Amino acid sequence: MRAKNSIIQNIDWVLFWTFTALVLMGWFNIYAATYNEEHQSIFDMSQSYGKQVIWIVTSYAMIWVVMMLDPRFFTRLAYPIYGFCMLLLVGVLFFGTEIKGAKSWYTLGSFSFQPSEIAKYGTALALTFYLSNLGKKFQGFFTRVKAFLILILPAALIMLQPDTGSVLVYAAFIFVMYREGLSGNILLFGLAAAALFVLALLLNNTTFELPFNLVINGHVTMIIVIGIICLTLYYLFQKVKGIRIALAAVFIFIAGYIYLVDFAFNNVLKPHQQARINELLGIQSDPTGAGYNVHQSMIAIGSGGTFGKGFLQGTQTKFNFVPEQSTDFIFCTVGEEWGFMGSLVVIVLFLVMLFRIIILAERQRSKFSRIYGYCVASIFFFHLAINIGMTIGLAPVIGIPLPFFSYGGSSLWAFTILLFTFIKMDSERMHILS
Amino acid sequence: MNPFEDRKFVILGIFFTVCLIFVGRLFYIQVVDESYELSANNQALRRVPQYPVRGLVYDRHGQLLVYNEAAYDLMVIPRQVGVIDTASFCELLGIVDTTFDNKMAKAKKFSRYKASVFEKQIPADQWAEISEKLYQYPGFYGEKRTLRKYPESVAANILGYISEVNPSDLDKDSYYRMGDYVGKLGLEKEYEKELRGVRGVRVQMVDVHNRVKGSFSDGEYDTLPISGENLISTIDRDLQVYGEKLMQNKRGSIVAIEPKTGEILAMITAPSYDPNLLVGRPRNENYKALQANDSLNPLFNRAINAQYRPGSIFKIVQSLVALDEGVITENTRFHCNRGIINCHGSHSYDDLVGAIQHSCNPYFWNVYKKLVQRGKYDNIFRDAAYGVDIWQRRVKQFGFGVELKTDLPNIKKGLVPGVEYYNRWYGERRWAFSTIYSNSIGEGEMLVVPIQMANLAAIIANKGYFYTPHLIKSIGRDSVKRTEFTTKNETDVDAKYFEPVTEAMYKVVNEAGGTARRARIDSIIVCGKTGTVQNDKWPDHSVFIAFAPMDDPKIAIAVYVEYSDFGGTWAAPIASLMIEQYLTGEIKRLDKEKRITDAIFLDIYEGKK
Known part of the structure; x- marks a missing residue:
């Protein structure tokens, strides 16, 4: 009883x-959207808003656990x-149900489960464990390669489904590694690479x-411009x-990179992905x-x-002008029904959460808890930035x-467990020293 | 303590910056830029017009001339149409298979989710049968509309018609929307603003497939339609019906006016058509057929648009102008010198009354000569110009040569030739009385419209003034009458000069030797004047104007029958029957009526009109 009270x-x-x-805001907005x-x-x-009740209630049960x-x-x-998460990711490639061209889901009757959501949790724990057991610093080539391998394994497995969005989330861990000394x-x-990538695409069809x-x-x-810059630098710093x-x-x-961008864009990305990037950069408008x-989403929010x-x-x-309005585009409902003020409240709430996690992470005595805190904040931030962006x-x-807004049990559970694992660690920070 | 702790600021900084960019962007698209709101409304809101009921038109006794009848548009939502028995459906609608396919393809092209009109304006009786079986055909339903309906099938050219707006209507008046109906002719056009009412609107929300999702903001932006105003016409429906019956199988016009008010009691143009033809589904087909019938030209309202030479009825105007100008007195006599201009009947040296009664041409040749050559100038050309100028001005005061501002659109004004006209034809100072003498007896260049002739009869009945003839005496709930119809127009001819003219017109009808003995009615004293407008190779136009009863005129009338015979032979008895009908409410002289209704004057003489 004493332990419970202290929790x-x-x-x-x-x-x-x-x-x-x-x-709760997510739930009301799902209700409004559908x-x-x-x-x-x-x-x-x-209805999805009714089902979301189940996910919310079970999430609180998981918090308890x-x-x-x-x-x-x-x-x-x-x-x-x-390891268990990786098994789930391998399994889904064989036993998963294909929905919209991707084998991302286990289905059991009317219940379906997306292992890539919980895999973020497993990966966060594994990376945290690995980094926290290193010596003082996160150094050395092989140390880093091992850390990247922890990330690349689930990313590669998810890529096979394929679910590009979930793969990109693993890029978020760069913040964690940066904090730990990368x-x-x-x-x-x-x-710089991203900027060059964009520039290369923008100039792809331009002629002078x-x-x-x-x-x-x-x-x-x-290339000519970069050559001139290099020559100028050489002239300025020739004594170095x-x-x-x-x-x-x-x-x-x-x-080489400029031509690689072109090649990668045309051969690696799928046509719909190329089109989305072209839309974003204003290269095409359709x-x-x-x-x-995006057009409909901006109309809704605007x-x-x-x-x-x-x-x-x-x-x-x-009325369905915005597609996926209860899942990926749930923020449209916030923007449309609650306006700028409502959007501001949501963003501020997320920012409060992110800041709070970082502040709590920095007060941990345990390196494990701190690193894990950064993992949670980084994942949330990446989702927030890409989704609202x-x-x-x-x-x-x-x-x-x-996070917490979009309809869906798998993601709500995964985000809840991610967050409350950290809250649990924080609540025990006086007892954890390692 | 921790070597990289400061890096938390970099990370927090990134978090904060990204969120700040988002807030800035949101502020821009939500608060600053309003185009998104417009786009949203364009996409998600549909403004569904609520059509007002078009105003009705009654006759002067409260009998309906035009009313609205329910009709139905058969609507279709292609997506909801299942597998149906096309053959029996087509039979039900009275269309063929290919028409069905075409209409269906058109509807699908418009929208698979949104209703479109499959078949327009199905009359109520036909709809009853269709609606009974419609349950077998999912995706089809009826929407109530109204159609104009004419209980007596008369007065088509007065009432005009309505039809769907065309692009130029849309340009002219921003009130209209595609699919609206607008008055195109006649009273429907003239009183369009009063009749149409005010359209309401229902703002509905639709989803991405155009399916209606309910009322926007609980109807806060909805407005109810306001019905159009009803009109009370000056027309006597029974008289109109009777007039159209008399004019069957003839070309020409009858206009009857109540002299004291200028109210038009009947306006007949012949040939006419059944106004019910230009309503509903068969409208376009019927309209084409009527247009194709160009020799008889049933869509042409002769009462206001046909410009004729007036013939001898114009002698009355010449008399009144000459008396008032002082160039003759009622005792002035002229020899019937048939050497200068032909004449008819036995008379030789009439005074004014006799000359009108006998319609003596040489007499009015002299009267007109005195009006034109006033002796003001020695130069006869200059003198003629001076005289014609005064004459033209006086004649125009009778409503000739000017547009009578009645309440029908596109009225013609006829022609009273003046100095400018003859200068253009012959050159300045190159014409005199001898050039233009045909005007003296209403031939020559003079042109008048039947409504102006009826107005002349009203002026004589009133002894010198008239109210602009009009067709609507009361508009709407407030019983408004246009002020221009309650304004007296003076001819400036002294009332005393009407005495000899009226006496002569009495004799024309009632005395032996009068040219319009056929117009006589035992119980009513009719005053009239015949006209016979000569067509060289063809039968003459028969003309007659009259008013009755003589002491307290209740009706003034003009009748013009093209290519028939003497004015006294056809126009006079028609006018007489009209007067009898209006004043007694019945016809006792059925043999006379039969003679008229049996007569046919439809041979084509001229080329295309």
Whole structure:
């Protein structure tokens, strides 16, 4: 009894109530998004909002279970849980049900389960366990490769389903590794690579006319410009040792990368993915085709105005103009029915949650708890950024849910367990030292 | 303590920055940019018009001339149409298989989810049969509309018709929307704004498939339609019916006016058509058929649009102008010199009354000469211009040569030739009385419209003034009458000059030797004047104007029968029967009536009109 009381005393109520607020808001918005005159009760089990009640109630049951566990459970079982998740991911490739071209779901009667959601949890535990058991620093080539391998295994398995959105989530762990000592240059390098990627695509079909009837395409222009920059740098820093080789390497690398982008874009990405990226970058505009989702989503959100149309008064989401309105595009309902104010509240709640997790993580005495906290925050942030960014046309359309909001049992359970495992660790922080 | 702890600021900074960008973006698309709201409304809201009931038209005694009858549009929602027995469905509708396929394809092209019109304006009686069996055909349903209906099938050219708006109507008046009906002719056009009412609107929400999802904001933005105003016409429906019967198988026009008010009691143009033909499904087909019938031109309202030479009835105007201008007195006599202009009947040296009674052409040749050549200038050309100018102005005061601002659109004004007209034809100072003398007896260049002739009869009955002839005496619930119809128009001819004219017109009808003995009615004193407008090779136009009773005129009338015979032979008895019908409510002279209804004057003489 004493232990139980201390759990309740030590639980972080800020996170608990933020979580509860988001879950309930999500539920009301799912109700509004799929509201149906014939099934007016929010508890109608034939409708998604009725089913969401089950997921919410079971989530609270899981919170109870997680809070009751011995804190050592997570460290002891980090790898076994990871292994179990990987088995689920392998299994789904053989026994899964194909929905919309991807084998991502186990189905048992009317119940279906998406293992990639819980795999994030397993991966977070495994990575945390691995990093927390290293020496003082996260250094050495092989150490890093091993850490990346922990991430790449589930990512590769999910890629086979294929579910590109869920794969990309694993990129979020870069924040965790950065916090644990991975060079900041890697972040900058990633940013530069992304910028070059975008630039290369934007210039792909552009040509420049020069005097003397010379016409050169965008890529050649880019390479010429980079060449000129390299030469200028060489001129400025010619006294620095090895500058010649370094600049030559950079130049060759960038030139190669530009053509690689082209190749990768055309041969690796699927046509619909190419189209979505082209839409986002404004290279093409097709509001009825590839751009339909984003176009409709922005109309829904934009039409909400400052204070929104009011609960159940939205037209764009309720009447199916916005696709996937209860799952990936749930934020449209917030934007349409609650307006800018409602959207602001949701974003602020998420920001409060993220900040709170980071602050709590930094107060952990245990390295395991701290790293795990960063894992949770990074995953939430990635989902938030991509999901909301997608609905307002700032990110490509990648089908990943908005934590606690989007309809679906698997994701709600996974996010709940992710969060409350951390809350449990935090509540036990006085007892965990490792 | 921890070597990389500061990095939390970088990570928190990234979290914060991304959220800030989102908030900024949301602020822009939700608060600043309003185009999204417009797009949303365009997509999700449908404004469904609620059609008002078009106003009815009654005659002067409260009998209906036009009313609305329920009709049904058969609507279809292609997606809901299952496997149906097409053959029996086509039989039910009275269409063929290929028509069905075409209509279905058209509906599907419009929308598979949204209703479109499959078959328009099915009359109520036919609909009764269809609706009984409609349950067998899912996806089809009826929507109530109204059709104009004419209980007596008369006055088609007065009432006009309505039809669906065309692009130019849409440009002219922003009130209209595609699919609206608008008055195109006649009273329907003239009183369109009063008759149409005000359309209401129901704002509905639709989903992505255009399915109606209910009322927007619980109907906060909905408006109810306001019915159109009813009109009370000046027409006497029974008289109109009788007039159209008399004019069957003839070409021409009858216009009857109540002199004291200018109210048009009947306006007949012949040949006419059944207004019910231009309603509903067979409208287009019937309209084409009527248009194709161009020799008889049933869509042409002769009462206001046909411009004829007036013939001898114009001698009355010449008399009144000459008396008032002082160029003759009622005692002035002229020899019937048939050397200058032909004449008929036995008379030789009439005074004014006699000349009108006998319709003496040389007499009015002289009268007109005195009006034109006033002796003001020595130069006869200059003198003629001076005289014609005064004459034209005086004649126009009788409503000739000007548009009578009645309440029918597209009225013709006829022609009273003046100085400018003859200068254009002959050149300045190159014409004089000898050039234009045909006007003296209403031949020549003069052109008048039947409504103007009836108006002349009203002026004589009123002894000098008229109210603009009109067809609507009361508009709507507030019983409004247009002010221009209650304004007296003066001819400025002294009332005393009407005495000899009236006396002559009495004699024309009632005395031996009068040209319109056929117009006589035992119980009613009719005053009239015949006209016979000559057509060189063909039968003459028969013309007659009259008013009755003489002491307290209740009806003034003009009858014009094309290509028939003397004015006294056809136009006079027709006018007489009309007067009898209007004043006594019945016809006692059935033999006379039979003579008229049996007469046929439809031979084509001219080329295409």
